[in-house]
Amino acid sequence: MMKQFFLLCMIASLALSAEAQTRQDTTIIAADDVVLDAFYIYPSTPAPPGGYPAVLLVHGFGGSKNNNASLARGFNDAGYVATAYSVRGQGASGGMFDFFTSENLLSDLQTMINFTKALPDVRADRVGVMGGSQGGIHAWNAAAYDMGVQAVVSVVANGRFRENWLEDNALNWTFAAATLSSSVNFDPAVLDSITRARESGDFTYMRSYLENASTKSRESGVTTPVAIFVSYYDGFFDPSAALRQFANVAGPKRIVLYPAGHSMPSDPAQATFVNDVVARWMDYWLKGDESLASVASPDSAVVMFDAGNGEMHVYAEDEPEYWLMSALPLPEEVEELPLYFTDEGLRVRPQVTRSQRVITYVNLIGSQAQLFSSEPLPKDMTISAVTGSVRLQLSGTGSQLQTNVLLFDVDPTANTRVPITRGHLQQEGGTGVTATFELNTTVHTVRAGHVIEAQVHGGMALLPNQDRDFGNYVMGPVDNSVNSISFGGDTESAITLRVLGDTPVGVREDSQPLSMDLAQNYPNPFTPSTTLPFSLAQAGYCRLSVYDTRGREVAVLHDGDLAGGRYTAHFLSGNLPAGMYIAVLRGEEQTIRRSMLLVR
CATH class of the missing domain: 2.60.120.260 (Galactose-binding domain-like)
Structure with a gap:
């Protein structure tokens, strides 16, 4: 299996032996006559009975087909025909980019899938799509729009555009900055709408546009096997949105989350795990290798790497209470x-x-x-x-x-x-x-x-x-x-x-106070402010005040009912002169006093 093929994306293409694969550059005519720049590569080994499995690779935003050259050769080494193309408005492809789920881009994707299926010796029922970032959206679109592929792998992407780029009514910086890319030929209407939203702060149109362009309404109808890989600190895509998307998918699915930015894991062990899952996912669905059936097990469908200690947390797809915000009560753990x-x-x-x-x-x-x-x-x-x-x-x-x-x-x-x-x-x-x-x-x-x-x-x-x-x-x-x-x-x-698990003692004090108490303030002496910890054994009325040495009340820090528990109050001295002050906590049956020294 091609457990290290992702690493091939990160290195320059090496010199090929005489027996290596030969890349064929070509052009594909889109439905609206736009010319798409593409290539395909066959393995050097003979076709297996029934034909080769194949993978269509889609590049990231502002890139081109050449970004996937090394990855394509990695798939070739594993016995796949690999195809790739430059998304319209990028690389050497014609046309203009008019958004990820536009009629034109979806039509181009279907055209490239059909092209891949029609290649000689390719098994048309064993074709998958894979990509990262923009390419990850395209891979997901192949499943969301039921384009007739057998499996998809979507890396650092999801189709919930409003949640990614206008979450809680704030415009995502990376999304807005992407419009400045000189390597993308934007449709002027798309570019203008994003620019106006950025400059004016009025997101009314953009919110509606992103919501309508989102694939959220299609999630529950997805039956194509989908593997999703997302990071916790991605600047483009919200990991919570990816989880919500994943939860709604009806067909076979797997998701892996890891600590990184808009990239693969930086931790070598985590990167190896991701590479292995991708390889096994494709081999199981596109080669029919039944020995790899565990990769599609719903009992281990959710994997989340701990960003603090690197440990792997594994959950079943029917346990969303552990990996997705859900209604209370929370699980016991x-x-x-x-x-x-x-x-x-x-x-x-x-x-x-x-x-x-x-x-x-x-x-x-x-x-x-x-x-x-x-x-x-x-x-x-x-x-x-x-x-x-x-x-x-x-x-x-x-x-x-x-x-x-x-x-x-x-x-x-x-x-x-x-x-x-x-x-x-x-x-x-x-x-x-x-x-x-x-x-x-x-x-x-x-x-x-x-x-x-x-x-x-x-x-x-x-x-x-x-x-x-x-x-x-x-x-x-x-x-x-x-x-x-x-x-x-x-x-x-x-x-x-x-x-x-258990909240560490000291982070939360579970013990209920046995009596009303007013602890000594800290710092003491103080200037200009100090903190007063106090506690109540049970619910009831209390008043916490500060007096000067002449018996005048100079501040009321609390006056009213409180539940039993531990509290703090903050006393800001303002323009009071330096000297001794008395903090007084009065309950329904008890009064406690503490002396405090204000210095200037």
């Missing part, structure tokens, strides 16, 4: 973990006092991220594939309010920072706006001693920040804005993760 935004960072205790941070966004320049970090984890914690979510209360002066939350795994000892996941939302500006959005799917084990860091910003600069931006990052709003994040009090601003 998956636990919900809220991390609240507080003045101290991300904490498992909600802050009872309301606070805020300001983010200034400037168009084309971007914004400085506000950082919220957890405490070091006392033991390893695995974030599951069941997608997490973010809830934030926001205000903004611009017409559009954009929020981006990026989570990182930070090793304080090694001073390293690696991506975990991200999410975003763009909506109308205003005061007291509640933003709730999904984080991209991932599986990531955060090691003991590491910290989870949330970076919150209001929009990226014209060019991505390589130290911060990853995944499906989006263009910032078109107008400037002064935004504020509100948290604590009644805001419920938090990040909710779904964690496999």
